[in-house]
Structure formats: C-alpha cells, structure tokens
Amino acid sequence: MLTEEIERLLGEGVPAVRVRPASVRAAAPAEETGGMLVTAAGKAAGGIGGGDLERRVIAEARKILGRGESRRIAVGVSPAEEKARMMKPGGTLKFLLEPLEAIPVLCLFGAGALAVPLCRIGGEAGFRTVVVDDDPVFADRRRFPGSEVILSDAFRDLEAVLNPGPNWCLVVATRNHRRDQRVIKQAAFWETAYLGVLCGRDKKDAFLDRLEGEGIPRKLLERMRVPAGLEIGAAALEEIAVSIVAEIFRTCRGGTG
Numbered sequence: 001m002l003t004e005e006i007e008r009l010l011g012e013g014v015p016a017v018r019v020r021p022a023s024v025r026a027a028a029p030a031e032e033t034g035g036m037l038v039t040a041a042g043k044a045a046g047g048i049g050g051g052d053l054e055r056r057v058i059a060e061a062r063k064i065l066g067r068g069e070s071r072r073i074a075v076g077v078s079p080a081e082e083k084a085r086m087m088k089p090g091g092t093l094k095f096l097l098e099p100l101e102a103i104p105v106l107c108l109f110g111a112g113a114l115a116v117p118l119c120r121i122g123g124e125a126g127f128r129t130v131v132v133d134d135d136p137v138f139a140d141r142r143r144f145p146g147s148e149v150i151l152s153d154a155f156r157d158l159e160a161v162l163n164p165g166p167n168w169c170l171v172v173a174t175r176n177h178r179r180d181q182r183v184i185k186q187a188a189f190w191e192t193a194y195l196g197v198l199c200g201r202d203k204k205d206a207f208l209d210r211l212e213g214e215g216i217p218r219k220l221l222e223r224m225r226v227p228a229g230l231e232i233g234a235a236a237l238e239e240i241a242v243s244i245v246a247e248i249f250r251t252c253r254g255g256t257g
Contacts, residue, residue, distance in 0.1 A: 007148065015040065016037050019057055019097055042062075072095070072097070103126070104127050104168070107130040107131075108131045115173065116143060129148070131150065134152050171196050177199075181210065184197065194225070196224065196225040204226050
C-alpha cells in the first residue's frame with residue numbers, strides 16, 4: 001500500500017513526492033487510485049498507467065523534490081493515450097504532485113466509532129491519518145489499517161508525541177467534553193490548517209464560554225469549526241465523516257461549499 005510506503009520513507013527521511021490523478025481519466029484501471037510515489041531514483045511505488053505519460057510525470061515529480069510545495073500539472077498525451085482513456089483530441093491530464101512533508105495530515109483525537117470511517121475516508125481523500133487516544137482498547141492498530149495510532153497519557157503533553165504543523169488538520173472527538181477541553185487547550189495554540197470539534201450545536205456557546213474561561217483567547221476559539229463538518233444533513237457516521245472531510249477541503253482550499 002502507498003500509505004505504508006509513505007510511512008517507511010518518512011521514517012527513513014527519504015525525500016519523495018506523491019503523485020495523484022487530478023483528472024477523472026488520469027488513472028489507469030489497473031492502478032490503485034492512490035497514484036504513485038517518486039524518489040530521486042524514480043518510481044518507488046504505485047503507478048499511473050506506465051508508458052511515456054508516466055515517465056514524463058516522474059520527471060516533473062523529481063524536479064520538485066525537496067521544495068516542500070505541492071504543484072498541479074497538466075500533461076498532454078499521445079493520440080493512442082487519448083483513445084485508450086476516451087479523451088477528446090488535444091486534451092490534457094492533470095496530476096497533483098505533493099512532497100511527503102507537504103501531504104496533509106488528518107489527526108483525530110479520540111478513537112471512537114466516528115474515527116473509523118473518518119480515517120478511511122480521509123485516507124482515500126489523500127491524507128496521512130493519525131489517531132490519538134488514551135485507552136489501549138480504542139487505540140488498537142487493527143481498527144485503523146494504514147493509520148498511525150498513538151496511545152497518549154490522558155491527552156496530556158500532546159506535543160511530546162506529535163509534531164503538528166501548517167499541513168495538519170485536527171478533529172477533536174474524544175468520549176467526553178472534559179477530554180475535549182484538555183486537547184483544545186493545547187491544540188488551539190498550534191498553527192494548523194484546520195481545527196474542528198465534534199459538539200452539538202445547542203451546546204456550542206456554553207462550550208466555547210468554558211474554554212474562554214480557562215484562558216483560551218476568543219480569537220483562537222473563533223477559528224475552530226464547532227461543530228465540525230458542513231451542514232449536509234448528515235446522520236450516519238459515514239455521512240458525518242464525509243461532511244468533515246468536505247469542510248476541511250473547503251477551509252484549506254478556499255472553496256465556497
């Protein structure tokens with residue numbers, strides 16, 4: 001799996017770029033939708049259909065190694081490729097190139113029922129996924145294939161086990177608001193791309209007032225998404241997970257929703 005190869009390369013400090021199709025016809029049927037990984041030596045895992053197209057995309061990916069910035073490219077294809085992918089003549093295929101350090105991280109605080117579909121959907125949407133919990137029964141790696149699972153000490157001193165940065169998206173969904181507050185009292189001060197909290201709309205004002213009373217500046221609380229997720233009428237856990245991932249993309253990419 002690409003997620004496992006990403007973790008390996010990150011752990012070994014090997015610079016690499018993830019390439020993901022950004023056109024509906026860019027992925028070949030035989031290839032997994034995760035795309036491919038490219039290192040200085042060339043393709044490390046995955047693929048986008050082989051041939052001249054793949055060679056050209058690999059060359060572009062190698063150019064951005066070490067820059068730390070994602071890039072979207074458009075690549076023209078041969079008449080044979082156009083026919084195989086059912087494209088109009090003169091069309092292009094688009095790909096998103098992401099250096100490993102720029103790949104967004106979805107970090108979930110709380111390994112409860114929502115965390116399972118949220119990790120799965122987040123992973124399929126291109127996030128590295130991290131799950132943090134203080135109970136080993138919940139923080140079970142078998143429940144979260146492809147995710148990093150961290151057992152914390154009652155959600156205290158989280159920066160000792162995490163390295164959050166601007167490409168991190170945080171979702172707080174522990175099993176009670178006391179734990180939520182403990183996480184937020186730390187996470188609110190981190191410079192992350194997104195911070196959402198699972199909370200009932202009717203409890204939002206009282207929840208934020210309590211946090212402000214515990215010393216968190218209102219301006220930091222106002223950047224939080226409470227409750228997390230776009231209002232799409234979500235009810236089932238998978239629907240809630242979709243609403244949260246959609247809100248993260250809207251927030252990070254300036255969409256209108």
